Amino acid sequence: MTEEELAAQAAAEREAAEKAAAEEAEKAEVAAKSALAELPDWAAKEIESLRREAASNRVSNKALTEKLAATGATDAEKLKALEEVQAANAKLVLDLAKQQAIAKHGLPDIATALLTGNSEAEIAAAAEALALVIPTKQPEPQVIRPGDLKSRRNTLVDHNGKSGADLMRDLISKR
Numbered sequence: 001m002t003e004e005e006l007a008a009q010a011a012a013e014r015e016a017a018e019k020a021a022a023e024e025a026e027k028a029e030v031a032a033k034s035a036l037a038e039l040p041d042w043a044a045k046e047i048e049s050l051r052r053e054a055a056s057n058r059v060s061n062k063a064l065t066e067k068l069a070a071t072g073a074t075d076a077e078k079l080k081a082l083e084e085v086q087a088a089n090a091k092l093v094l095d096l097a098k099q100q101a102i103a104k105h106g107l108p109d110i111a112t113a114l115l116t117g118n119s120e121a122e123i124a125a126a127a128e129a130l131a132l133v134i135p136t137k138q139p140e141p142q143v144i145r146p147g148d149l150k151s152r153r154n155t156l157v158d159h160n161g162k163s164g165a166d167l168m169r170d171l172i173s174k175r
Contacts, residue, residue, distance in 0.1 A: 093120075094117075094118075094120075094123065097120040097123045097124070098112050098115045098123055098127075099112070101115060101123050101124050101126075101127030102115070102127065104127070105127050105128065105130070105131035106131070107127060107130055107131060107134055108134065111127075111130055111134060114126070114130055115127055115130070
């Protein structure tokens with residue numbers, strides 16, 4: 001048999017199976033409707049809703065299956081593409097783990113290259129070890145401007161009892 005004959009035979013078998021499944025579903029629906037009549041209204045409505053959702057999912061599944069078959073990709077190609085996506089995802093997860101470890105331990109960004117490991121736990125352990133050796137990021141020094149001293153008037157006092165704001169005014173007025 002040629003490939004065309006095999007494809008035609010497979011299509012005919014699929015159609016026959018779908019027709020048989022549709023007939024069985026119709027018989028089951030008739031039987032279920034009689035059983036639904038015995039249930040409370042809220043339960044019958046919920047079951048009908050679930051059935052409509054299942055039918056919608058079946059139609060969607062069938063459309064996606066046909067679309068996938070139309071692409072002509074072999075199983076090996078699909079598997080290769082899936083493996084590539086999974087590898088890229090794993091790399092992104094490890095990069096995120098490195099960034100989280102650096103932020104947690106206050107390491108400089110350059111330390112990312114020094115964090116090695118194939119799992120989040122290994123990266124966390126490496127970051128902890130690096131934190132013991134590499135100095136962590138220091139907070140930026142606070143710069144006090146003359147306008148900031150107004151709010152700290154009572155907290156900044158020199159030896160003569162003048163506030164920091166008064167000292168600043170004296171310096172500015174002497175210019």
